[in-house]
Amino acid sequence: MVSRKRDLCAGQVAALALARLISMASVLERTLIVMPAFNEQAVVRDVVEEVFLRLPSVTCLVVDDGSSDDTIAQALAGGAIVARLPFNLGVGGAMRVGFRYAVEHGFDNVVQIDSDGQHDPANVPALLAQLKTADLVLGARFAGEGSYAVKGPRKWAMVVLSTFLSRTAKTRLTDTTSGFRASGPRAVRLFAEHYPAEYLGDTIESLVIAARAQCVISQVPVAMRPRAGGKPSHNPLEAAAYLGRATMALAFALTRPPVALRYSEAKR
């Protein structure tokens, strides 16, 4: 590889870089950014604007999850398409709206970004690039980049989850509860039908569903920013409850009958 790279003259290098840029631009055109939003009026506009700044030519769908504040108007002002759920369904319900929209409008890829600003849109091209060899790519916090510290029961929960889910997905996953993820065409079609709405279903169970439908799962290291609104809980009791519920969600997800991609979809 190294020697071949040296053989390329400057013009070829430039042409290659341009080709890569163009191919990324066309990938972005076929990509739908989905942002589930519940009462995020303070930040949603900035996040949408940042998405368009970093990723021109992308389509951005904000799914309003029954907010009671000004989220819808703020998202529209940022230039996003806004789908309105009549009442709160949770992240799983909001995301399935995004996947169904992508299928109906012929988008190949769906990238989920939190509307609270903790995910950096500048990482999206890295996630999309990985979709060439995978069906589902997670943006992982603990894979080397950025600083994000957790401890106590919450940490144990993450270790347990990543151990079991890595085995199910047959690849090393360090941050299975990451909401920053990109889905390729096969995963989009699968999730448009089978995205779970239960607690933690959008993170844990969706991974199990994808792995069992023979989707290739992979991860890319990303840095997370501190959340613009709200702060993560450090109450040990809540963390312990989280550990319990996460374990239960995992146990049920692993014992459910698997769903398969339909033949025409599986063929790709």
Place this chain on the structure above:
Amino acid sequence: MTVTSYIFGVLAALLTLGVVIEMLRRHRLRERHAIWWLIAGTLALVVGVFPGVLEWAAGVIGIEVPLNLVFFVSVAVLFLVCIQHSAELTALEAKTRTLAETVALTQLRIESLEQDRSDRERS
């Protein structure tokens, strides 16, 4: 057992059955939800009219106090009804969710169609 308590038992069973059947007749209850109540009412009527059946059944299973069999069957029926309701509720929630998602997508589609039309009218 006195004659009064015998009549009371039979009447209670008839009342239960009567209410369930009348609700079914008026479409206030779907028959798949009523099945457990019909079974319970019928059992109560049989035991009310022929108390000997209860003692015989308790003897067959080996329950010393026949009344305990009544309690056991009652709890079992209530348990099954509750489980059935939880399952129905889950199914309804899944349907509501799908409907809510469809409403959101349809609304989006209507808005974009209206936008297209008003654009065309202006040009």
